């Protein structure tokens with residue numbers, strides 16, 4: 001008889017307490033990084049835990065190289081600010097992030113021609129071609145550099161190579177987490193823990209209620225040696241031949257968005273947000289392994305085709321396949337409020353609003369688990385229906401949630417209250433002071449620091465593009 005599927009027990013063991021802080025953030029992706037920075041800014045001691053040897057999560061390791069979903073088409077303004085804009089600003093100063101300036105937004109033909117292959121367009125509008133809007137293309141290593149610099153500037157205790165394994169809970173209160181490391185099993189204690197693992201690892205281990213979610217997986221890759229001018233010329237001047245070839249490439253890829261390649265700040269290097277693979281679970285080891293094997297087969301078949309046929313791609317080569325599998329959605333918190341697609345479509349406003357995405361708003365309650373204390377979540381596993389998460393999971397709103405969670409953790413410790421009881425008007429005020437936009441005011445008409453920051457930001461960088 002096979003032993004597979006049988007449960008075995010292990011002897012109880014003693015675990016060393018390796019570190020302790022006021023706030024422990026698990027996961028160094030966009031949400032966890034923002035949470036750590038904002039908690040530290042508010043005067044508490046922070047530990048940031050990450051399983052890999054770099055920060056950025058899907059933004060760097062997943063090579064998701066476009067920051068979008070931060071342009072409010074209704075209010076015609078940048079809707080995610082705070083830490084997000086600081087990171088863009090720093091990467092742009094290195095020449096490793098680029099975005100359309102205010103005078104290029106809209107449907108001017110020259111602007112469309114210049115920016116469409118960067119992906120800087122508003123794909124939520126029905127009009128085609130989609131108008132150009134504020135979105136930033138960036139380099140993955142620039143993200144790692146900026147994140148590491150900022151973590152050190154804020155005196156955050158960073159522990160890389162630390163793989164979260166379980167949550168320490170006593171009487172319904174989270175006390176810390178257990179990590180697997182090369183040194184063995186370690187306990188990291190904290191007064192508040194923020195789960196930013198993207199897959200809700202910490203909250204699930206603490207037995208917080210959650211909803212099972214799933215979406216397609218992608219092995220993102222980059223091609224180098226591409227003559228992008230020639231590729232764009234072919235697309236523009238030979239539309240029928242282009243359309244036929246584009247169709248064939250997408251069949252070989254087995255699933256892709258409309259534009260299967262986009263420009264990056266590195267000359268001749270493009271990123272490919274494909275192939276898309278359906279029916280696989282992003283927290284299942286066998287499915288994740290299948291995705292890597294299947295995804296690479298699609299990539300190499302595509303490479304052969306484009307080298308042989310596609311103008312501009314004759315001398316291209318694979319620069320890299322993303323070290324992290326592209327997992328968009330797995331387990332989602334069932335928190336104090338569950339955001340729905342109707343909330344997004346109707347642009348529902350909340351009295352406890354703490355973050356904005358494109359043109360939608362998020363209440364504090366989507367970060368708060370129902371039964372467990374001293375725990376917040378931030379990022380793509382926030383409390384939303386599966387459909388709503390698919391429309392609101394981009395990097396900027398995840399960073400806005402992280403900024404709110406980190407600030408809330410610090411405020412709760414300062415006030416001596418549970419995180420679920422944080423005064424949300426104080427939280428909103430603090431976020432605005434930091435340059436973030438919690439979405440509690442009609443910001444177009446309000447003279448708030450966040451808006452001034454966005455204006456200053458665009459003016460400063462007007463000449464850098």
Ligand SMILES: Cc1cc2nc3c(=O)[nH]c(=O)nc-3n(C[C@H](O)[C@H](O)[C@H](O)COP(=O)(O)OP(=O)(O)OC[C@H]3O[C@@H](n4cnc5c(N)ncnc54)[C@H](O)[C@@H]3O)c2cc1C
Nearest residue numbers: 027029030031051057058164198326327379380393394395
């Ligand atoms: C293929 C693809 C394309 C996308 N395209 C775009 C796009 O064009 N623009 C856009 O803005 N967004 C895009 N997204 C969405 C966006 O990338 C994610 O929603 C966003 O990165 C989520 O941020 P996060 O911090 O919540 O999670 P993640 O980026 O997943 O970060 C989670 C972090 O936690 C760490 N972690 C996880 N488990 C553990 C553990 N057990 N122990 C320790 N550390 C752990 C991870 O290593 C990682 O660093 C895309 C996503 C995918 C997959």
